[in-house]
Amino acid sequence: MNTTYYLACDVGAENGRIVLGTLAKGQLTLDEIHSFENKTQEINGYLCWDLASLEKEIFAGIAKAADLNLPISGLSADSWGVDYVLLDGDDRPLQSPSCGANGGGEAASVRLLKKLSPAAIYAETGIALMPLHSLFQIEAEQSADPALFRRATRLLPIADYLNTRFSGVAACEESLASMTQLYNPQTHSWSPQLMEALDLPESLLPPLVPGGTAFGPVIDDLRKYPALFNTRVIATCSHDRAAAIAAVPARAEQRWAFFHSDTRSQFGVERQEPIISCHARESGFTNEVGLGGSIRFLKNNLGLGLVQGCRRGWAATGENYSDEELTRLAEQNGPARAHFSPEDPRFHEPGDMLEKIASFCRETDQPVPATPGEVVRVILESLALGHGETLRQLEALTGQEIEVLHVVGRGSVNDLLNQLTADTTGLPVIAGPEDAAAIGNILIQALTLWHLKSPEHLRSIVSSSFSPRIFKPGYGFAKAIRDKFRAFGERLGAVEAAA
Helix, strand or coil: CEEEEEEEECCCCCEEEEEEEECCEEEEEEEEEEECCCCEEEEEEEEEEEEHHHHHHHHHHHHHHHHHCCCCEEEEEEEECCEEEEEEECEEEEECCHHHHHHCHHHHHHCCCCCCHHHHHHHHCCCCCCCCCHHHHHHHHHHHHHHHHHHCCEEEEEEHHHHHHHHHCCEEEHHHHHHCCCCCCCCCCCCCCHHHHHHHHCCCCCCCCCCCEEEEEHHHHHHHHHHCCCCEEEEEECHHHHHHHHHCCCCCCCCCCECCCCCCCEEEEEEEECCCCHHHHHHHHEEEEEEEEEEEEEEEEHHHHHHHHEEEEEEEECCCCCCHHHHHHHHHHHHCCCCCCCCHHHHHHCHHHHHHHHHHHHHHHCCCCCHHHHHHHHHHHHHHHHHHHHHHHHHHHHCCCCCCEECCHHHCCCHHHHHHHHHHHHHCCECCCCCHHHHHHHHHHHHHHHHHCCHHHHHHHHHHHHCCCCEECCCCCHHHHHHHHHHHHHHHHHHHHHH
């Protein structure tokens, strides 16, 4: 195999990177060429992405990579889901894209659900309802500024917009399309029913393409660099989580599940067909599109964002801790004396995270954790117990017994959470790679360009290139603790039923 080079533009809601991937002799190596903050700005009272700053940093990073004078075979962007760019007739942004974190989706969801029931939306999309999804953002923006959508001629999710900027080709890759909650995974098309409910013209939504579609050469402004003269722009999996799960180093003969560990924790399995049923909807499971039209049937839980929220609270009082320090303090603390249900609504709302945890403990007659080590231990054990409950739901819904659990993403380096998850699920946990989104992006490029043979070949490259860490289940949690945690869920269900 000849040595080949690829560029991944891996952009998250907090920061972004330009990563060079080198594939040689069946091994992939990564080099971070450029990193930057993904900035926001307030415009007319709304939090928006600083698109001009984002593009400036991305093209600066691409120029740095081109200066290495290596023949780059492919270039592709991946990003978070739900947010989008509205373009005019010349494919120029009409304004800086709004952040889903603005919260306008709550009121929009109330209006939209008067037209279509939650069951009808789920039946059409297979996606669990969340106010930050594009479906509700669009409704909110249309209500706030109807003239904006009358001027718009195209809507593109973030990574698809970036790939358009690289290539001049406007299209939407299916993994990001599924995150808009306007896409039907059964017909592999935009949903006419939802477009009608939003009063969206069909022309506003771009053509759909499957993951692993080559758009063509880079634009002339990039072809001026000799290293990019023969570079192809590729829609890999534009959604970063889809790219990450494509890079899970799983063995085909094993029955495996994954959790993508970051600010949130997405726990699920890869399937060929969606599961769109009342039980799946009521249990909070969602069907996201992945490589080759695969379905990531998963539950989108709270994750390490709980720790980040507490860290911000301590920082406000002058106590600054790194993630590594907090995990070490939690490990030294020993077993937690309290637990909470991450599905409790209070943890999904803005506010003081430390007080939310304290209030849950007081309401359930548990000791309130006082030190940072106690608080983080409570969080990590509660997340791990949630993983155990989600695994049992997942097996019941799919009828599939899971043998091994793979964790990828930024949180995969949290060894304490990995061990606790092995304990609560009773499964071996294989951790890594941390950079799964960039790896998936790069290797899907290689697959599209016929430098790899199949998705299985892609995963074998990941296995041979990155050393995983394995956590075997032990006896870290007594049955009584799991039963107490399950009772929290039953209590929450009773409160919701009464409401």
